[in-house]
Amino acid sequence: MTKLHILVVEDEENIALNIADYFEPKGHVLDFAINGEQGLEMALAHPYDVVLLDVMLPKMDGFTVCDTIRRKSTRQVPILMLTARDTADEKISGFHAGADDYLTKPFSLGELEVRCIALSRRHLLNIDHVLDLGDLKIDRSAQKIWREGKEITLKKIGYDIMDLLIAAHPKTVSRSEIIQKIWSDDPTESDALRSHIYQLRTALDKPFSTPIIKTVHGVGFALDISEKNKRKNS
Structure with missing residues (x-):
């Protein structure tokens, strides 16, 4: 089974805990950030397999975090954005900022895991051998x-x-x-x-x-x- 090192940038504690309760027993390793600035710092400092990034965050919104990761990171880490608003404009903004995928709250934890694994595998296929x-x-x-x-x-x-x-x-x-x-x-x-x-x-x-x-x-x-x-x- 694919086991991932995932950064979860989410300020809602109950959502972060639910993700941890589902992912960690399956062997995935999770790090957590509770605001955009902290998430950006951690994403640039460590080679994560996937970054789960909420849109609405304290100190720095998810779009800005995503765009900054894309501009400053030496690695093309997959980014999956989480949003409470299922609007075309918001998704377009996320993709323009560099997001690889989007999931609307509330979401299935099983679907979230499958998408993370798929993003990680797709990323590996795109890396030069x-x-x-x-x-x-x-x-x-x-x-x-x-x-x-x-x-x-x-x-x-x-x-x-x-x-x-x-x-x-x-x-x-x-x-x-x-x-x-x-x-x-x-x-x-x-x-x-x-x-x-x-x-x-x-x-x-x-x-x-x-x-x-x-x-x-x-x-x-x-x-x-x-x-x-x-x-x-x-």
Whole structure:
């Protein structure tokens, strides 16, 4: 079953609680924001699978949040807007702001989940299978990675961690997010993550002149792609 990391930007507590009560027992991980400014900050800071965004919010309305995410985010995160008004003008405004889908309150929680899963899958299909990032290249369909043209042999978990770091670049991916994404069905200890990061560095950093995996102390990990490498591959 598809398990998603979802940001819910909703100021009505009962709606947020109903979504949590339905989604979390199914294994989805939810973060919550209660106003537009907080939602925008969280959406830009973390690589969510889907953002559920209410239209009427304190401090910043959903249209402005959506438009700002589209302008400032380095990732094309799917956004599903929630509205209490089923009017054509409001839906048009949402789509113009960059929303991918719309759902009118009150809604079926089952339908909401199905739409979130569909948006996430559609988003993955639209991602280029082969990505170039500095001297790093990843083929997502074949699950292969190269650095400076040399293929790097990684175990499945190592590849999955690198896929997360590449998708989030230049942002940092927190330790807790990596653990949730990789081991959601069977949470692991931080020592296991430390071991896999060590193996990644042995394969991706040690054979080369400059390291590419950066520890952001107290937060998590990121890719350190030098400007020189970016220019070389542009």
